[in-house]
Amino acid sequence: MPADDLSTTFAALADPTRRAILARLTLGETSVTELAKPFEMTLPAISKHLKVLEGAGLIRRGRKAQWRPCRLQAGPLKNASNWIEQYRRFWEESLDRLGDYLNELRTKEKPDGEQE
Amino acid sequence: MPADDLSTTFAALADPTRRAILARLTLGETSVTELAKPFEMTLPAISKHLKVLEGAGLIRRGRKAQWRPCRLQAGPLKNASNWIEQYRRFWEESLDRLGDYLNELRTKEKPDGEQE
DNA sequence: ATGTTATTTTACCACTTAGTTATTTAACCT
DNA sequence: AGGTTAAATAACTAAGTGGTAAAATAACAT
Numbered sequence: 001m002p003a004d005d006l007s008t009t010f011a012a013l014a015d016p017t018r019r020a021i022l023a024r025l026t027l028g029e030t031s032v033t034e035l036a037k038p039f040e041m042t043l044p045a046i047s048k049h050l051k052v053l054e055g056a057g058l059i060r061r062g063r064k065a066q067w068r069p070c071r072l073q074a075g076p077l078k079n080a081s082n083w084i085e086q087y088r089r090f091w092e093e094s095l096d097r098l099g100d101y102l103n104e105l106r107t108k109e110k111p112d113g114e115q116e
Numbered sequence: 117m118p119a120d121d122l123s124t125t126f127a128a129l130a131d132p133t134r135r136a137i138l139a140r141l142t143l144g145e146t147s148v149t150e151l152a153k154p155f156e157m158t159l160p161a162i163s164k165h166l167k168v169l170e171g172a173g174l175i176r177r178g179r180k181a182q183w184r185p186c187r188l189q190a191g192p193l194k195n196a197s198n199w200i201e202q203y204r205r206f207w208e209e210s211l212d213r214l215g216d217y218l219n220e221l222r223t224k225e226k227p228d229g230e231q232e
Numbered sequence: 233a234t235g236t237t238a239t240t241t242t243a244c245c246a247c248t249t250a251g252t253t254a255t256t257t258a259a260c261c262t
Numbered sequence: 263a264g265g266t267t268a269a270a271t272a273a274c275t276a277a278g279t280g281g282t283a284a285a286a287t288a289a290c291a292t
Contacts, residue, residue: 181290
């Protein structure tokens with residue numbers, strides 16, 4: 001039950017609807033009904049997604065009359081980013097290995113092809 | 117059921133045990149039993165976590181006699197990183213706002229404190 | 233052939249998640 | 263007060279997750 005912050009953040013991001021909501025919020029704060037429009041989903045479902053995002057600290061909700069406008073809070077993404085960045089050298093390394101492999105193929109071709 | 121790649125990646129990362137396994141694998145390829153050692157968890161449980169990681173393409177498993185050594189495949193993290201990086205300006209922006217706020221506090225203090 | 237070690241699979245459990253419909257709350261407008 | 267709009271909550275369901283213990287597989291070692 002007491003899931004760590006990073007797990008909570010990643011779990012919140014592990015859903016295309018929620019990621020789309022965050023993407024929408026980069027355009028600015030907006031209401032729940034507005035957020036719900038692009039989705040073939042009932043409002044309570046969106047409401048739940050928003051609660052997950054709020055729980056992860058990825059959005060905050062204001063109050064304007066009967067609207068509860070949401071706005072992006074990207075803070076938690078910083079930790080997520082930092083965690084992933086630790087692995088950058090590993091994915092770049094494997095691209096290097098691909099590069100090496102391609103180079104290897106090319107040099108192996110040389111003796112045969114001869115045609116430069 | 118047909119969850120997109122990004123969701124699968126984030127879901128795989130949304131568990132401290134799995135993140136710890138990935139961290140261990142940065143030190144090099146190793147066996148399942150070896151991977152299981154730091155955890156108070158049965159081997160089948162670890163086996164399941166490995167299956168999740170494998171399903172997300174974050175590890176690959178080899179064969180050496182009765183061992184099935186795992187090694188890190190960081191590729192999918194690249195996409196995850198790219199997705200998150202889209203939001204960098206938003207978390208940096210909010211830090212800016214914090215900076216602004218702190219500056220504001222400081223300038224508001226001046227007239228009162230007077231003592232520099 | 234028999235045993236041992238490494239790992240997976242099966243069957244089960246408690247809990248969570250993502251969605252639904254129906255109801256309720258809150259604030260606005262006459 | 264009564265009606266409308268925005269959103270949340272409640273109650274439910276189907277499917278997924280994370281764990282277990284026990285059995286099955288696979289490859290090695292005698």
